[in-house]
Amino acid sequence: QVQLVESGGGLVQAGGSLRLSCAASGRTLSRYTMGWFRQAPGNEREFVAASRWSASTTYYADSVKGRFTISRDNAKNTVSLQMDSLKPEDTAIYYCAADSRYGIVRSPRYEYWGQGTQVTVSS
Numbered sequence: 001q002v003q004l005v006e007s008g009g010g011l012v013q014a015g016g017s018l019r020l021s022c023a024a025s026g027r028t029l030s031r032y033t034m035g036w037f038r039q040a041p042g043n044e045r046e047f048v049a050a051s052r053w054s055a056s057t058t059y060y061a062d063s064v065k066g067r068f069t070i071s072r073d074n075a076k077n078t079v080s081l082q083m084d085s086l087k088p089e090d091t092a093i094y095y096c097a098a099d100s101r102y103g104i105v106r107s108p109r110y111e112y113w114g115q116g117t118q119v120t121v122s123s
Contacts, residue, residue, distance in 0.1 A: 002026045002112040004096045009117030012086055016121070020081040022096030022114060029053075030074040033099050035110055036081045038092035038119075045095070047106040049081060059105050064090075086121045094119050 008020040020036070035050035049070040050059045058070050067086075072079040079096060094117055097110035104110060 002029070002032075002098050004098060004112055004114035006094065006096045006114045006117040009094060009119045011120045011122065014086060014088055014121055014123050016086050017082070017084045018086065018119060020083065020094055020096075020117060020119070022079045022081075024077045024079075024098060028074070029072075029077050029079070029098060031100065033101075033104055033110075034070075034072055034079040035097045035099070035105070036070060036079075037095045037097060037108060038090075039095070039116075040092040043092075045108050047108070048094070050105045051079065052105075061106075083119070086119075088121045088123045090119060091121050092119060093117065 003025045005023050031053045033052050036048040037045050038048050039045040051070045051072050067084050069082040096114040098112040099110040
């Protein structure tokens with residue numbers, strides 16, 4: 001079992017930045033794909049970013065490409081999401097996820113999920 005705990009959410013003005021962190025316990029995540037998803041009220045959970053175990057391979061949703069950066073520290077069992085140039089449409093609950101299967105990247109079928117952290121961007 002893997003336990004994931006997100007932190008770093010909050011309220012920020014449009015154009016501002018936030019850094020989300022996800023701390024994992026229970027397993028070493030060095031061989032897991034780590035992802036960030038978000039869900040706004042009334043919307044389905046959507047893919048934001050992911051990092052394969054190699055860390056050099058990253059993926060982003062078009063809506064956040066160039067503004068968000070995913071990074072991971074396998075030694076510390078953490079993954080982060082640096083969010084810059086935030087927009088009101090980025091407002092959502094952000095979830096950290098982990099999966100041991102190679103093919104999982106953008107699909108919301110990750111094995112393990114955190115409880116989520118709220119990000120609110122005011123205009």
